[in-house]
């Protein structure tokens with residue numbers, strides 16, 4: 183029996199305001215073909231299905247089209263769990279209907295961890311594996327907040343809450359474990375020591391709140407993780423893997439090899455392999471003086487199926503207003519004349535000028551390098567506000583309302 187583990191689809195994501203729907207459609211075509219050619223029985227998706235809580239109808243359409251396209255395949259069961267980007271109610275709303283096409287949705291945690299336990303049967307109806315489909319655990323699922331509590335105490339109790347959740351699931355699946363049936367634990371969380379990239383929007387998980395993989399209870403045969411966008415293995419016994427996002431969600435992921443993980447279960451053993459996802463477009467960073475950048479841009483060869491996206495970072499030694507004008511014209515002209523390449527992010531800096539905006543004081547970053555939540559978090563940092571989960575979740579809701587009204591079709 184084969185399970186395909188993927189996560190962090192982020193359908194509806196925009197990169198520097200550029201739509202990715204075409205890439206997502208191509209990914210889902212590829213995924214459906216992979217399900218067929220690899221004879222996948224179960225598809226397990228570990229959170230962050232959508233990029234925002236209330237996605238546009240065109241985004242929902244991509245999701246439902248994909249799920250229904252699996253009906254004609256050998257995939258007998260799809261398990262969808264919610265991530266920190268997902269709204270529990272958006273994911274859960276079609277749950278009852280999706281059941282009829284063998285899609286199980288666990289949008290958020292409830293008081294009953296047993297609801298997350300899904301038995302996977304083989305063709306003969308025998309239980310071949312068990313998936314503990316743990317969604318993103320929100321602070322309210324994990325602990326009661328205590329007035330006057332320190333930041334460290336709060337993080338410690340979040341960690342304990344996470345581990346306790348998995349402990350309950352391990353206890354609840356003891357019978358299966360004792361009969362040699364592999365139990366797979368899903369999760370949408372940060373595991374200590376894992377490598378993060380720029381596109382992960384931290385809601386409450388600062389690095390300190392990460393749980394060490396060795397602290398998890400025993401009894402699981404594999405940890406199927408989501409949350410981090412870089413595919414990586416974070417534990418070996420039992421194997422613990424982040425499948426990573428199928429698309430490069432930020433320029434910091436431009437060299438990442440995107441993949442899905444395949445678990446092959448036979449005789450109670452799990453063999454883990456992975457399959458590379460084709461890059462439908464490349465993300466390219468170009469740095470240098472304007473002349474150097476022009477030369478590098480001219481030497482690019484169109485190789486991708488879709489237009490490649492470019493992050494152009496030009497630095498000139500001496501401040502020159504005329505050059506600023508030439509630069510803007512160049513970027514505009516380049517984008518008008520090119521079908522295969524598009525500059526989606528660009529910056530012109532002068533070495534003799536200190537940047538005025540606070541974001542770039544020491545890092546060389548400008549406001550456009552940050553997403554809205556990161557800017558809000560910087561404000562909280564600046565104001566020394568540590569009780570931030572409610573504020574950030576309120577800010578996210580507002581942001582999602584803005585995003586979901588921005589684009590309607």
Ligand SMILES: [Mn+2]
Pocket residue numbers: 190192230265267382409410411
């Ligand atoms: Mn994510």
